[in-house]
Amino acid sequence: MLLSYVALMVMLAIAVNGNGQNQWMGPRYYxxxxxxxxxxxxxxxxxxxxxIQRATCYKRLTCYPEYMPSPHRRNVTCNTQPxxxxxxxxxxxxxxHPTNTHRFYQCAFERAVLHHCPAPLVWGQDLGRCAWTWEV
Structure with missing residues (x-):
């Protein structure tokens, strides 16, 4: 009986491979x-x-962090209009910036490039620089 239990545990341990897949159940994430x-x-x-694309568990109880893959990252082109x-x-x-006071755009070479003010500064359009909130 004990030998059967040990054999079953070994089979279950072998069934989960390094990419989070169970040989009988397939991948645990998508x-x-x-x-x-x-x-x-x-x-x-x-x-x-x-x-970014993060792997997500099908069943939370069967996902283990050590078997979850690292997120995928990519860059896509955007705002291609002149x-x-x-x-x-x-x-x-x-x-x-239309919605974020900590950001602004700099026009150069016919492109408007996004910039960030260091915290806690905000963009002061009249000053032409990042400034304290009481300055703008």
Whole structure:
């Protein structure tokens, strides 16, 4: 009886391989759709957007962190439309971010490139620089 129990435990231990698959049940996780990890690196003029895809368990009770694969990462092109009047040729200027006061765009070479103010500073459009909140 004890020998049968030990044999069963050994078979179950062998059944799970290093990629989280059980030989009898198949993979314990799946790869859902890609998620945007950050916004596009430009407002216009063609940039990159980092994306991430994390493995997700089919059954939470059967997933073990040591068998979960590392996330997949990729960059996709975004905001490929020309800047036109937003960043005209030969004009270097700054533009405020429409929703985040800690970010701004810098127009250069007909592209509006995203920049971040260091915490806790915010973008001061009239000052043309990152500043303390009481300055803007």
């Amino acid at each position: 790869w859902p759709d890609w998620e945007n990890e950050e916004e596009c690196s430009v407002l216009c003029g063609s940039g990159l957007r980092p994306q 800047c036109g009047d937003t960043c005209p040729p030969g004009v270097d200027q700054f533009l405020p």
